Amino acid sequence: MKALVYTGVGELTYSDSPAPQARDGEHLIRIEASGICGSDMHAFLGHDERRPAPLILGHEAAGVITGGARDGERVTINPLVACGHCENCTASLENLCSNRQIISMPPRQGAFAGYVSMPGRNLVAVPDGVDLRHAALAEPIACGWHAVRLGKRILGKDLSDMRCAVIGGGAIGVGAALALHAQGARDITVIEPNELRRARLADVAGFEVCAPGEPAAPENGSVDLVIDGVGYAGTRAAASAMARAGGVIAHIGLGEATGGLDIRRMTLQEITFIGTYTYTAQDFADTAAAIFDGRLGPLDWIETRPLADGQAAFTDIRAGNVAAPKIILIPEHEE
Numbered sequence: 001m002k003a004l005v006y007t008g009v010g011e012l013t014y015s016d017s018p019a020p021q022a023r024d025g026e027h028l029i030r031i032e033a034s035g036i037c038g039s040d041m042h043a044f045l046g047h048d049e050r051r052p053a054p055l056i057l058g059h060e061a062a063g064v065i066t067g068g069a070r071d072g073e074r075v076t077i078n079p080l081v082a083c084g085h086c087e088n089c090t091a092s093l094e095n096l097c098s099n100r101q102i103i104s105m106p107p108r109q110g111a112f113a114g115y116v117s118m119p120g121r122n123l124v125a126v127p128d129g130v131d132l133r134h135a136a137l138a139e140p141i142a143c144g145w146h147a148v149r150l151g152k153r154i155l156g157k158d159l160s161d162m163r164c165a166v167i168g169g170g171a172i173g174v175g176a177a178l179a180l181h182a183q184g185a186r187d188i189t190v191i192e193p194n195e196l197r198r199a200r201l202a203d204v205a206g207f208e209v210c211a212p213g214e215p216a217a218p219e220n221g222s223v224d225l226v227i228d229g230v231g232y233a234g235t236r237a238a239a240s241a242m243a244r245a246g247g248v249i250a251h252i253g254l255g256e257a258t259g260g261l262d263i264r265r266m267t268l269q270e271i272t273f274i275g276t277y278t279y280t281a282q283d284f285a286d287t288a289a290a291i292f293d294g295r296l297g298p299l300d301w302i303e304t305r306p307l308a309d310g311q312a313a314f315t316d317i318r319a320g321n322v323a324a325p326k327i328i329l330i331p332e333h334e335e
Contacts, residue, residue, distance in 0.1 A: 001018075004058070004113070010046075026119050028115055030333065031063040034060060036310075036313060038170065040059075040314075041317060058104055058112035062135035074135070075135075077123060094281050095278040095280055103116055124284070133304060134302075137175070137291065141290075143276070144176030144229070145175070146279035146280065147179075149283065152183060154248050160184050160185065165225075166190045169192025169197050188207035191212055199323065226249045227252065229252050230253040237260040237261070244269075245270065245271070248273075248274065249272070249274070250274050302328050303322065303323075304330055306332060307329040
């Protein structure tokens with residue numbers, strides 16, 4: 001099969017790679033769409049020791065099962081493989097499984113390839129009328145769905161009367177904003193510094209888009225639920241200033257490890273900070289269902305490119321030259 005292999009810092013090589021064999025209890029999936037995630041970019045830049053070269057990256061994917069009892073079934077892939085029997089798994093907290101694996105991290109190769117092997121429980125059937133490029137968005141949007149659900153639970157109120165803000169207009173931020181809307185929020189602002197991306201997001205229904213510091217940006221101390229989809233010191237500083245007394249900051253982004261939070265203000269104002277990692281199996285299934293029934297909108301804010309052009313796609317994203325929040329790579333399969 002052809003695969004896009006991370007071969008060194010800043011280098012992706014499109015080349016022949018051995019096709020995986022379905023493991024016991026798993027299915028072989030022919031990949032039809034695979035999204036570029038921020039964590040793939042971290043690895044590409046050499047910033048993620050968990051993803052050493054050489055490695056096939058990519059974990060936001062959808063495709064078609066090949067062989068076995070489910071042959072021909074269209075599926076979206078939950079890339080997080082949990083053990084299923086530890087304390088967290090039995091509590092339906094699969095994202096916190098201490099033995100978890102994820103495709104695109106050893107020992108599992110990723111989905112920037114023709115095929116991957118995955119357990120059946122990680123595969124959600126996709127209705128025939130749903131574009132597999134949209135189905136591949138279940139993974140990034142599920143991260144926001146999970147964060148919104150946890151923030152809503154902490155606030156203990158209906159989101160319809162809440163002021164919500166999302167920092168970052170990439171796929172994680174846009175997904176979080178769409179998840180907020182699907183879970184009842186009506187006052188939603190997405191804060192995105194890239195002018196090209198702001199223009200692209202202007203037509204996405206359900207939320208307002210602005211640059212940091214613009215008059216449309218929420219005032220400090222005015223937001224009930226802030227979602228940081230970036231995770232840098234500067235965005236955490238903005239989040240801890242923006243949250244109202246008794247508000248919640250749900251932190252998804254993994255941009256950098258430290259800095260930014262105004263701990264004194266958060267203590268005096270009883271602002272809750274919650275780190276949110278990926279999603280539970282139920283969050284993933286709920287997100288997929290929301291894609292299938294249209295609650296997350298037309299999902300027409302993606303850009304598609306051939307998998308063979310992956311190096312150029314990563315370079316363009318790094319340079320800030322991509323308006324779309326998400327680039328979906330499309331493998332070419334030999335007949």
